[in-house]
Amino acid sequence: MLDRIKRSFIKKGLEDRHSQRLLRSMKGIKPLSGVEIEVDGQRMLNFSSNDYLGLSNNPLLRDRAMEFILRYGSGSTASRLVCGNFECFEHVEKKIAELSGRQSALIFNSGFQANASLLPSLADRDTAILSDRLNHNSLIQGCLLSRCHVEPFKHNDMGHLEELLKKIRKNGKEKRILIVTEAVFSMDGDQSDIDTIIGLSRKYDAFLFVDEAHSTGLFGRNGMGLTSWKDVDITMGTLGKAAGSFGAYVACDTEVRDYLINFCYGLIYTTALPPSVLGAIDAAMDLIPGMDKEREELLNKADHLRKALSGLGFNTSTSTTHIIPIVIGDEEKTMALSRWLEINGILAVTFRYPSVARGDSRIRLTLSAAHTWEQIEMLIDLLRSWNNEFTKQDLHHRH
Numbered sequence: 001m002l003d004r005i006k007r008s009f010i011k012k013g014l015e016d017r018h019s020q021r022l023l024r025s026m027k028g029i030k031p032l033s034g035v036e037i038e039v040d041g042q043r044m045l046n047f048s049s050n051d052y053l054g055l056s057n058n059p060l061l062r063d064r065a066m067e068f069i070l071r072y073g074s075g076s077t078a079s080r081l082v083c084g085n086f087e088c089f090e091h092v093e094k095k096i097a098e099l100s101g102r103q104s105a106l107i108f109n110s111g112f113q114a115n116a117s118l119l120p121s122l123a124d125r126d127t128a129i130l131s132d133r134l135n136h137n138s139l140i141q142g143c144l145l146s147r148c149h150v151e152p153f154k155h156n157d158m159g160h161l162e163e164l165l166k167k168i169r170k171n172g173k174e175k176r177i178l179i180v181t182e183a184v185f186s187m188d189g190d191q192s193d194i195d196t197i198i199g200l201s202r203k204y205d206a207f208l209f210v211d212e213a214h215s216t217g218l219f220g221r222n223g224m225g226l227t228s229w230k231d232v233d234i235t236m237g238t239l240g241k242a243a244g245s246f247g248a249y250v251a252c253d254t255e256v257r258d259y260l261i262n263f264c265y266g267l268i269y270t271t272a273l274p275p276s277v278l279g280a281i282d283a284a285m286d287l288i289p290g291m292d293k294e295r296e297e298l299l300n301k302a303d304h305l306r307k308a309l310s311g312l313g314f315n316t317s318t319s320t321t322h323i324i325p326i327v328i329g330d331e332e333k334t335m336a337l338s339r340w341l342e343i344n345g346i347l348a349v350t351f352r353y354p355s356v357a358r359g360d361s362r363i364r365l366t367l368s369a370a371h372t373w374e375q376i377e378m379l380i381d382l383l384r385s386w387n388n389e390f391t392k393q394d395l396h397h398r399h
C-alpha cells in the first residue's frame with residue numbers, strides 16, 4: 001500500500017514522458033579520434049559535442065593532468081576552505097584572471113553548480129533579477145533558488161531590458177538589480193549585445209552577470225569570451241566545453257571574489273575539484289590564447305555550413321556562431337531527421353521540450369575546430385538528400 005503511494009509519481013512521470021514520446025535515455029559512447037566516436041557500437045561523426053577546439057584529447061592537457069595527479073594525488077581531500085585549496089588552484093586562477101583582464105578568478109566544480117549557487121548568493125528577497133528569456137536551465141535554477149522577483153526580458157531585446165530597468169529604478173531607488181544573460185546562447189547560437197548590456201548596467205547601477213559557457217575559448221581577447229577585458233561584475237565561464245576539461249570559473253574583482261568565498265554555498269560546501277582536472281585546465285589556459293587560427297577557421301566553417309543550410313531551406317534561427325540549430329518545430333520530424341543522420345553515420349542530437357519551448361524542436365549542430373571541411377561537406381550532402389526525399393514525400397502526400 002505505502003509502496004504504491006511513495007513511488008507512484010516516478011511511474012507516472014516516466015509514463016507521461018513515454019506517452020508524449022519525450023522519454024530520454026543515455027547512449028553508450030566511446031571516443032575514438034578527433035570528432036569520431038562510437039555510439040552503442042556504431043562508428044559516427046560527432047556534430048553534437050561541446051569540444052569546440054578539439055582540446056579534450058590534446059596531449060598537453062592529458063600530460064599535465066597526469067603530472068598534477070603525480071604531484072598532488074587523485075583527490076583534493078576537502079573543500080577549498082577546509083584543506084582542499086592546493087596551490088594549483090590559485091596558480092590556475094591567476095592565469096585565468098590575467099588572460100581575462102580581471103583582478104581575480106575563482107574555480108567552481110561545474111557551470112551548473114556555479115550558476116545555481118552564485119545567483120542566490122548575490123540576491124536577497126528584495127532583489128530584482130532581470131534574466132534573458134532564453135537563459136540556460138542552470139541560470140533558471142539559480143533564479144528560482146534566489147527566491148526573489150525574477151522578470152524575464154525578451155530574448156536579446158535591449159529596449160525591453162531598459163524599459164524594465166527604468167521601471168524598477170523609478171520605484172526603488174535603492175533596489176538591488178541583477179542582470180543575467182548568456183554571451184552565446186546555447187540553443188540558438190546567437191550572441192548577446194554585451195557592450196549595450198554593460199552600458200545599461202552602468203546607467204541603472206545594476207549588477208551584471210554573464211554566462212560565457214559557449215564562448216570561453218572562442219571569442220574575445222585571448223579567447224576568454226565576449227566579456228574578456230570588459231567591465232562586467234561577474235563572468236562565469238565553463239571549462240568542460242572549449243577548454244576540453246571540466247569545471248567552471250568566475251572572473252571578477254578581488255572584492256567580489258572575497259564575497260563569494262564567504263557567501264557562495266556552491267563553493268563553500270563542496271569538495272574541491274581533483275588535481276588532474278586542474279592540470280588539464282592549466283594546460284588549456286596555456287593553449288587557448290594562441291588558438292586564433294583555429295577560432296577563425298571554426299567560424300568560417302560555421303558560416304559556410306549556415307549558408308548551405310539556409311540555401312537548402314533549413315531554418316537556422318538567429319545563429320551567428322559555431323552552434324547552429326536546424327529548427328524543425330515538429331517533434332516527430334525532428335526525430336526522423338536525427339535518426340536518418342544517425343543511420344548515415346552522423347550524430348546530431350535533437351533538443352525537444354523541455355529543453356526548448358514546445359513546437360520549437362530542433363537538431364543542434366555544434367562545430368569543432370577538429371571537423372574537416374570534407375566532414376562538413378558530407379553533412380551538407382546528407383541534409384540535401386534528406387531534404388529532397390522529404391520534399392518529394394511531402395508533395396506526394398499533398399497530391
Ligand SMILES: Cc1ncc(COP(=O)(O)O)c(C=O)c1O
Pocket residue numbers: 110111112113115136138182186211213214238239240247248
Ligand atoms: C549556458 C550554459 N551555462 C551553464 C552550463 C552548465 O555548465 P557545466 O556543463 O559546466 O555544468 C551549460 C551547459 O552545460 C550551458 O549551456
